[in-house]
Amino acid sequence: MNAPHDLLARGKARLVPAAMLATLRQRFGERCSSATAVREQHGRDESPFPMTPPEVVVFCHSTKEVAEVVTLAAEHAVPVIPYGVGSSLEGHLLAVQGGVSIDLSGMTQIVRIQAEDLTVTVQAGVTREQLNQDLRDQGLFFPIDPGANATLGGMAATRASGTNAVRYGTMRENVLGLTVVTASGEVIRTGTRARKSSAGYDLTRLFIGSEGTLGVMTEVTLKLYPLPEAVSAAICHFPNIAGAVNATIQLIQMGVPIARCELLDVNAVRAVNAQSKLGLRESPMLLMEFHGSDAGVKEQAETVQQIAAELGGENFEWASTPEERTRLWTARHKAYFAGMSTNPGCRTVTTDTCVPISRLAEIIDASVSEADASGLPYYIVGHVGDGNFHLAYLVKEDDAAQRAVAEELSERMVQRAIALEGTCTGEHGIGLHKMGFLVDEAGAGAVEMMRTLKRALDPKNIMNPGKIFVL
Secondary structure, eight states: OOOHHHHTTSSOOOOOOHHHHHHHHHHHGGGEEOOHHHHHHTTOOSSSSOOOOOSEEEEOOSHHHHHHHHHHHHHHTOOEEEESSSOOSSSTTOOBTBOEEEEOTTOOOEEEEEGGGTEEEEETTOBHHHHHHHHGGGTEEOOOOOSSOOBHHHHHHTTOOOTTHHHHOOHHHHEEEEEEEETTSOEEEEEOSSSOOOSSSOHHHHHTTOTTSSEEEEEEEEEOEEOOSEEEEEEEEOSSHHHHHHHHHHHHHTTOOOSEEEEEOHHHHHHHHHHHOOOOOSSOEEEEEEEEOHHHHHHHHHHHHHHHHHTTOEEEEEEOSHHHHHHHHHHHHTHHHHHHHTSTTEEEEEEEEEOOGGGHHHHHHHHHHHHHHHOOOEEEEEOGGGTEEEEEEEEETTOHHHHHHHHHHHHHHHHHHHHTTOBSOSSSOOTTTTHHHHHHHHOHHHHHHHHHHHHHHOTTOOBSTTSSSOO
């Protein structure tokens, strides 16, 4: 595993030539900024890495404008880094070789809703909350919910998933097509609105999860789903994490069509209580949600309650009104910042592994034992219904010793996940932080094939260079 400081030193900075900067300023006016505050905002995400700003930020409003910037960058061999809302956790948007940050947050048009086909096309800067707000009157929704109000372009770029993945899948299963600006500045379209196709290479899946290293996604066509007839949420507390995890395993193995199944350990429950004043019992907890017909939801709930009781679950509580459900899920989505607020001035080193559901208890138990023994403060949240969980170590921002301990624990946890036939990242992506694990998981041959694709599609290495792997 590479040391974090080594990753920021990969490759030499490629300066934006004065002529290119002048052209950008003439074309975009005030939407081209080299102000320190703007550059710093675009040089830091939620990862533990130090700020690494671009030289200039351009705020684009259309695919045509993105293509203009990329064409100019290609002419001068200058790096281009796509930027959404800055919520990534693995250093995806850090300008490790300088260059231009293309801010897509102003690309917020809902291009076309095809309700009868259950599809929608949006610009890349549309956030999931904005989309669902616009879909509400249509009786439809987009279920992928990573917690943060991320842009849909960013979610596609990192192959995001989140709380609903156990039932609805991830971005990989829910993106039908893309508009992409390639490394030469050409605009291409991948996929169609049809639900399946056997036509040629699957370029859509090639770009999904590419983290901006192959092109800039400017439009995304997505699957939609009817709003369920009935929705109910429940919480259930357990005396220990093992009980909560084993209950989850049994639910999935029995085929209960649960929509969401989230684990919060005692530290996470304590943090969300402090921030959101929920008054929850401070013990390991499952937060679940059921979608379907009234009868179907009732049947699912009864099955879950019975399984949970057999494994020590107690204080089973229901939240059937939208207000009650929103209160619970809002607290869950704020767990990241709630955890950080328990240690003011800290940063998080967050690891999100995913393993086959049958091995989930094994990896969580071993990781918790190591975390407890380290003395570092931490908390766990997880979309455990699909074997994915997040362990966040809280370290003082300038404490190199704590950071080293957290990185060592993170490395052990990832290696354990890979040994259990899982993955080093279930949804955050590789970025900078997980680069050292990609060869361990995929193998040297597979990673070299990825490099071959990168060189073919981006011969000047301008698209978010220094991420996923080193050329």
